[in-house]
Amino acid sequence: MTSRKQEEALDYFTTHAKEWAKKAISSDRGKVNVIQQRNQYVLKVFEDRSETRSVLDVGSGTGDLVCEIAKQGVSALGVDFAREMIDIALQKKQEMQLEMAHFECCSIFDCNFTEREFDLISANGFIEYLSQDEMSDFFDLVQKILAPRGSFVVSSRNRLFNITSMSPFTKDELKGKDVEALINEAAALASNVDIAELLAIIPASLQEPDIKLARTGVDVESRFQFTPVQLMQMLNTRDLNPVELYPIHIHGVPPTFKGKHPEVHASISNLLQTHAEQNTEFIPFSSTFMLHVQKGD
Ligand SMILES: C[S@@+](CC[C@H](N)C(=O)[O-])C[C@H]1O[C@@H](n2cnc3c(N)ncnc32)[C@H](O)[C@@H]1O
Numbered sequence: 001m002t003s004r005k006q007e008e009a010l011d012y013f014t015t016h017a018k019e020w021a022k023k024a025i026s027s028d029r030g031k032v033n034v035i036q037q038r039n040q041y042v043l044k045v046f047e048d049r050s051e052t053r054s055v056l057d058v059g060s061g062t063g064d065l066v067c068e069i070a071k072q073g074v075s076a077l078g079v080d081f082a083r084e085m086i087d088i089a090l091q092k093k094q095e096m097q098l099e100m101a102h103f104e105c106c107s108i109f110d111c112n113f114t115e116r117e118f119d120l121i122s123a124n125g126f127i128e129y130l131s132q133d134e135m136s137d138f139f140d141l142v143q144k145i146l147a148p149r150g151s152f153v154v155s156s157r158n159r160l161f162n163i164t165s166m167s168p169f170t171k172d173e174l175k176g177k178d179v180e181a182l183i184n185e186a187a188a189l190a191s192n193v194d195i196a197e198l199l200a201i202i203p204a205s206l207q208e209p210d211i212k213l214a215r216t217g218v219d220v221e222s223r224f225q226f227t228p229v230q231l232m233q234m235l236n237t238r239d240l241n242p243v244e245l246y247p248i249h250i251h252g253v254p255p256t257f258k259g260k261h262p263e264v265h266a267s268i269s270n271l272l273q274t275h276a277e278q279n280t281e282f283i284p285f286s287s288t289f290m291l292h293v294q295k296g297d
Pocket residue numbers: 006009010013024035038058059060061062079080081082085106107108109123124125126129
């Protein structure tokens with residue numbers, strides 16, 4: 001049975017596909033384009049890998065990432081359960097005449113992956129639309145269909161940002177029991193400790209399955225936030241071993257100031273983003289983070 005979150009996501013992305021398509025390709029420097037920042041990171045992982053023969057993008061939306069990879073002559077498959085998203089992606093494939101771009105309209109849980117495996121799997125803006133049980137099933141599936149030494153890149157809403165944003169999310173954290181664990185993890189990241197040390201941290205407990213978080217941007221029931229260590233540990237138990245963390249949408253000003261002067265926020269944030277590589281100390285100040293893990297040693 002699919003969760004309410006999944007039903008709401010299908011409904012939302014079916015009705016907002018055109019809006020999403022515009023957002024994905026916008027080059028407005030007065031805004032922060034999170035979609036493009038996430039795609040750029042996946043492309044960086046793709047370029048850094050010694051060999052990649054096949055790519056799977058889960059929740060591929062309007063297909064920009066798949067098309068970008070296919071342009072480089074590598075077979076890329078985008079899977080999305082919203083027909084309207086897939087139709088836009090197929091139109092792009094046709095316009096750009098990309099034979100290596102493939103799209104399937106189905107839930108990732110219903111796709112037939114028999115005898116198929118991928119060297120690189122990405123999931124940008126995806127796990128937040130799953131219940132915790134579905135996310136666990138999804139990570140099991142990734143482990144199964146990822147080739148040995150394959151890379152999995154996943155983005156997540158960042159719960160550590162609740163600590164630094166000084167926003168209503170911060171006040172909500174104060175009512176719970178996880179503040180100390182969140183600060184501890186944020187401090188470790190801010191002092192750039194290595195991946196092995198991070199993995200040994202005891203993270204905050206997961207958000208309650210019925211938690212009510214403020215709806216920001218996408219009108220779907222509470223989209224869970226995770227901390228980097230929570231995801232690293234969940235994947236590590238599946239022999240998906242952390243390679244790199246990467247900050248997305250770095251904040252140089254508090255959200256209240258951002259609300260008053262969005263263009264100032266965007267200008268600072270876009271500048272900081274140019275320093276994202278190897279600067280995990282930005283992660284506590286980023287509303288999203290990316291995690292790259294590799295299967296096996
Ligand atoms: C926030 S959008 C991100 C789209 C794209 N990855 C991007 O970054 O632009 C999330 C996408 O995941 C898709 N999605 C959610 N649950 C899914 C599922 N179970 N199987 C396939 N696609 C799903 C939605 O339809 C939506 O297009």
